[in-house]
Amino acid sequence: MKILVITGSAHKKGTSSYLADSFIRGAEEAGHEVFRFDAAFKNVHPCVGCDSCQKGSRACVFKDDMQELNPELLKADAVVFVSPIYYYDINAQIKAVIDRFYANNSALKGADKKAVLMITYGDETEESAEGAAASYKGMVKYLEWKDAGIVSAKACYVLDDILDSEYPKQAYELGKNL
Ligand SMILES: Cc1cc2nc3c(=O)[nH]c(=O)nc-3n(C[C@H](O)[C@H](O)[C@H](O)COP(=O)(O)O)c2cc1C
Secondary structure (H helix, E strand, O other), X not given: OXXXXXXXXXXXXXXXXXXXXXXXXXXXXXXXXXXXXXXXXOOOOOOOOOOHHHOOOOOOXXXXXXXXXXXXXXXXXXXXXXXXXXXXXXXXXXXXXXXXXXXXXXXXXXXXXXXXXXXXXXXXXXXXXXXXXXXXXXXXXHHOOEEEEEEEEOOOOOHHHHHOOOHHHHHHHHHHOO
């Protein structure tokens, strides 16, 4: 299976990156091929809704790092979204990537893909992640993909918190058994 992992955090040694690493380890051990796109270190302009991609050339006006991501997105059998929670939602870096899916909307909608969400946050209640989980579920339903699981890592402010938690194992198992 070809798996695309999209991360949002700028913390190379942060909580969500650690979850991504754990997931990838499991997936690669199971023989899957993984492509990782760390959005915080890429140049991705936010969608401006100009609709150019829906008419004429059918291409996005922004020639940026989405050109690297798009072929991987189209051929992926599974797409994994990994983000810290910023103000009760996924962060802007990963949201910018998702909004740019619009240029390939007709190819993505109804495609046979699995999806995974992995989120990390400091609060001790899952309420803080409800918004992110709801928009992920809405997107997956709209795109007609299959939700393969959510890892919601509460009380994980910094790396040490997640190292002591059950979440890296959850991420690893999800990668291994996707
Ligand atoms: C701008 C910003 C907003 C945040 N908002 C929340 C929040 O709403 N709820 C929460 O529990 N933690 C919040 N946090 C804490 C992060 O979610 C938490 O530290 C997370 O582990 C960071 O992940 P990372 O190390 O992968 O970047 C916020 C952190 C930042 C920098």
